Amino acid sequence: MKAKLAQQDIRQYNWYFWRFFIACFALFVIMLLLIAFQVFGPLPSFRELENPKSDQASQVLSADNQIIGKYYIxxxxxxxxxxxxxxxxxxxxxxxxxxxxxxxxxxxxxxxxxxxxxxxxxxxxxxxxxxxxxxxxxxxxxxxxxxxxxxxxxxxxxxxxxxxxxxxxxxxxxxxxxxxxxxxxxxxxxxxxxxxxxxxxxxxxxxxxxxxxxxxxxxxxxxxxxxxxxxxxxxxxxxxxxxxxxxxxxxxxxxxxxxxxxxxxHPIDHNDGIATYFRAVLKKEVQKILVDKAIFKPDGTTPYDLDRDGLKIYTTIDATMQKYAEEAQKEYMRTLQAQFNAHWKGISLWKTIPTFKSLLDKGMKRSDRYLAAKQQGKSDDEIKEEFNTPSKMNLFTWRGDIDTVMKPIDSIVYCKMMLRNALMSMDPTTGYVKAWVGGTNFEHFKYDQVKMGTRQVGSTAKPFTYAVAIEEGFSPCMQVANEPVTITGYGADWTPRSSPSETVPGVITLRTALARSQNWVTAYVMNEVKPQPVADLIKKMGITSNVPAYPSICLGTFDASVFDMTGAYGVFANQGLWTEPTYLLRIEDKNGNVLYNHSPRVVQAMNPQTAYVMTYMLKGVVDEGTGWRLRSKYGITNPVGGKTGTTNDNSDGWFIGITPQLVTGVWTGCEDRDIHFRSTRLGEGANTALPIFALYMKKVYANPALGIKKSVDFAPPKSGVTITLDCNAYSQQQKGTTEVEKKLDF
Structure with missing residues (x-):
């Protein structure tokens, strides 16, 4: 009897077990069916399985096929x-x-x-x-x-x-x-x-x-x-x-x-790697192209996301030259900042710079700390108290970032007294930008000074006026008395100043006047050729900022970017052709399909002979003028032309150097123009900008793999040169002409 009960219990338990198992299995099958029919949410479609979504960083590739940066979430x-x-x-x-x-x-x-x-x-x-x-x-x-x-x-x-x-x-x-x-x-x-x-x-x-x-x-x-x-x-x-x-x-x-x-x-973020400023500008450019050109994904409606879609962005930047440019900046700016600090040591900024209080107030109101405090509803008095209360902060120095404790208002003073610098280097024949250094440290100072910022160009504008003169038949050997000139007819009479210590006395040639950056002779030439043709040429050479047709533009009173000025000087090195400075070549999707190709614009800005004569005049700046320290101090002996530039009160220092294969523009100055070197000896472009060009070029020339050769000189135009460049021969020609004129008069 007990055996029968035991067998019944076992069968009963087995029946319960199998019912439970079958129920669980049925439930499992039902759940699978419900999930398969997407009752609990969508499953990936066939298209999604074929093209699975995974956020991919877009890559920025250099001309030598190195990844120089990424954009990503x-x-x-x-x-x-x-x-x-x-x-x-x-x-x-x-x-x-x-x-x-x-x-x-x-x-x-x-x-x-x-x-x-x-x-x-x-x-x-x-x-x-x-x-x-x-x-x-x-x-x-x-x-x-x-x-x-x-x-x-x-x-x-x-x-x-x-x-x-x-x-x-x-x-x-x-x-x-x-x-x-x-x-x-x-x-x-x-x-x-x-x-x-x-x-x-x-x-x-x-x-x-x-x-x-x-x-x-x-x-x-x-x-x-x-x-x-x-x-x-x-x-x-x-x-x-x-x-x-x-x-x-x-x-x-x-x-x-x-x-x-x-x-x-080596953790990677957007502040790391080379060409950080360039990459920030490029990102905005690519995003603008994707929108303006209406470039969509294959479905025709979905826009590309630069941070997620794994695009490949091919640029003209040469990773090696970019590295050299950044090294040159770091090497010299450390020295120049020390000069600047020593120059201002013990001098009251408040007493020496009348606008200093206003500059600090503006700097405070533009700061992230101020904007965050405003969003929190704090009053101006509360914010000022906060700015005068010491707190922990991280500061940039040329020896590395430092953690310190200071008043936020003092940190603004510190940043205002930091010199900034920008450099762009390009191939004048193709317009390809090889190096782009938009500032001194992207993590601390985000503003790009190559393309986004404009500053007064000073004497780097003088070659534009001389180029118009050459185009109209003037010779570099033409002699002019270096004396004050007053230009009338354009509003108030204008008479430029000339520093007595820098004025070359007597009668000098146009080549010497440009080489020694003489204001009076430049004004004389402007009075001869008139402002409008000069302004027209400047615009034709790619300057996009406002250039009013006033006589003072011959001395560079207008503002322009390093990007535009470097591109403009490329005209001199490229036989009169302005080739649009180009840094973006093409954009591809993650599968290699080309989404965008860039074709640079080309403009015949001046005739080839004028451009060639201007290279002769710009070489004079280096051979015997304000750019002489390229030869004397830095030992650069090959054919190089260029022009220094120093603006009012030494607020901006420029040097733009040209070789047949490379044109490089350099600018140095503080964030605010009212803060600057107090002496031209220290604040001139020959001291603040030229050395960076020199250090950069020495590195470039030392690497034969880059193909930038010292031996190459500017080639004369195929049609020949009718303007006499030998000033001794020119003097003989002028003397002969005078003799003939005397005889005819007789």
């Missing part, structure tokens, strides 16, 4: 399977999904044996690589238990679909391009390799690969920066798994475990 750059070291693949499979090549997206054997795996020491997560990829690409992990169960089933369905659409190699590549590696928005194996080891994914060694793969399950707790001991233990676990799965021998695994982490940590 997530710092991610995709690579191909062949660009990934086998060590990375092996580490990933050994640690995350040992049966990756055997399953089709869902590993049921793995799913039902997680506990067993952990008991025997082979730690395995519940998701296959394909399932993790589905989560990375199409959703974000939910913290709600019920939603997470639904999401897990969605991952299963998506994982199966992924396996049907992609090969195993493609799945591994997609996965490694999407995973999060923690520090500073580092996504994908390419960015991780660069950030943690300053290398590329194909060069990762087994221990490096193990460290990075070990971070995947916990970028925070396994961070080699914040938790190096955790990272080391995790790396060694991955190496052990690689040994157990046969990817490394026991001896190799043990050897790699003894190695230190070996980090070459």
């Amino acid at each position: 997530k710092n991610r750059t995709s690579v191909t399977y062949k660009q990934i070291s086998p060590n990375v693949i092996n580490a990933l499979i050994a640690t995350e999904d040992a049966r990756f090549y055997q399953h089709s997206g869902i590993d049921f054997q793995r799913t039902f044996s997680i506990v067993l795996y952990n008991l025997v020491g082979k730690k395995q997560g519940g998701s296959t690589i394909t399932q993790q990829l589905a989560l990375n690409l199409f959703s974000e992990r939910s913290h709600n238990v019920f939603k997470r169960v639904i999401q897990k089933l969605q991952e299963w369905i998506t994982a199966v679909k992924i396996e049907r659409n992609y090969t195993k190699e493609e799945i591994l590549t997609l996965y490694l391009n999407t995973v999060d590696f923690g520090a500073y928005n580092t996504y994908g194996i390419s960015s991780a390799s660069r950030t943690y080891f300053n290398t590329t994914p194909d060069k990762l060694t087994p221990d490096q690969a193990a460290l990075l793969i070990g971070m995947i399950n916990g970028p925070g707790i396994y961070s080699p920066i914040n938790h190096p001991e955790n990272a080391l233990n995790r790396r060694n676990f991955v190496l052990r798994r690689m040994g157990e799965e046969g990817y490394l021998s026991d001896g190799q695994a043990d050897e790699y475990k003894t190695k230190p982490l070996g980090l070459k940590f």
Whole structure:
């Protein structure tokens, strides 16, 4: 009887068990069907599976095909399977999904044996690589238990679909391009390799690969920066798994475990790398092009997102020359700032600069601290008290950033007294910009002074007036009395000043007048050729800022950017052709399809003979004039022309140098024009700007791979030169002409 009852109980329990099992299975099937029919939310479509969305950084590429910067929300750059070291693949499979090549997206054997795996020491997560990829690409992990169960089933369905659409190699590549590696928005194996080891994914060694793969399950707790001991233990676990799965021998695994982490940590953000100012300007330009040209994705309606769509932006910047330009700036500006500080030491800014209080007030109201306080509803009195209360801050110095405690108002004084500098270098024949240094430190001073800012150009404008004169038949050897000139007929009479110490007495040639930057002779030439032709030529040479047709423009009273002025001087070096300064060549999508091509404009600004004669005159500036220290101090002996420029009160210092292959403009000054050197000896362009040009060119000439040759001189026009450049011969011609005139008069 008892045996019968026991058998009935067993059958009853079996019946309950199987009912429960069938119910669970039915529920599971129903849930899968509901998820498949997207009752709990949409699943990725076929199109989305073919084109999975993953934010990718757009790359800025130099002319020598180096990545000089990125634009991103997530710092991610995709690579191909062949660009990934086998060590990375092996580490990933050994640690995350040992049966990756055997399953089709869902590993049921793995799913039902997680506990067993952990008991025997082979730690395995519940998701296959394909399932993790589905989560990375199409959703974000939910913290709600019920939603997470639904999401897990969605991952299963998506994982199966992924396996049907992609090969195993493609799945591994997609996965490694999407995973999060923690520090500073580092996504994908390419960015991780660069950030943690300053290398590329194909060069990762087994221990490096193990460290990075070990971070995947916990970028925070396994961070080699914040938790190096955790990272080391995790790396060694991955190496052990690689040994157990046969990817490394026991001896190799043990050897790699003894190695230190070996980090070459270089976090990447938008303030890092070269050409930071250039990249900021370029970003706005590219965004404007995408909108203005109505460039959309293949669907015809979705606009491109520069920070997410992995565009490739090809530029003309030469990474090596850019590096040289930044080095030259840093090398000399450190010295010049020391001169400036010593020059002002012990002198009251409040008493010496009448507008200083106003400048500080404006600087305070433009600061982020002031704007934030205003948003908080604080009164001006409260804000002023805050600005006079010491606080912690980080300041830029030429010896590196420093953390200090000071009053915010004093930090504004400090920044106002920091000299700024900008440089642009371009090939005059193509217009290609090779180097662009928009300021001294992008992290601290965001304003670009190459293209976005304009400053008074001073004597760098003088060649424009002389060029009009040459075009009208004047000779560089023409002699003019260097004496005061008054020009009338344009409003008030205008008589330029000339410093007695810098005035060359007597009668001098036009070439000498330009070389020594003589105001009176320049004014004489302006009076002969008139302001309107000069203003017209300036505009034709690419100056986009306002240039009024007044006599004073011959001395550079108008404002212009380094970008425009450098482009204008390219006309002299390029036989009269103005070629639009170009820094953006083309834009491609992540698949290499060309979205935009740039074609520079070309204008015949002056005839080739005039341009050639002007190169002869500009060489005089270096050979015997204000640019002489290029020869005497810096030892640059090859054919170089140029012009220094110094504005009123030494507020701006310029030097624009020309060679047949390179034209380079340099500007130096403070943020506010009222703050400047108090002596021309220190504040002139020959001291504030020319040395940076010299240091830059010396570096360029020292690298033959750049192809900028010392031996190349400016080529005369094919039609020949009818203007006499030999001043001795010119004197003889003039003497002969005078003799003939006397005879005719007789």
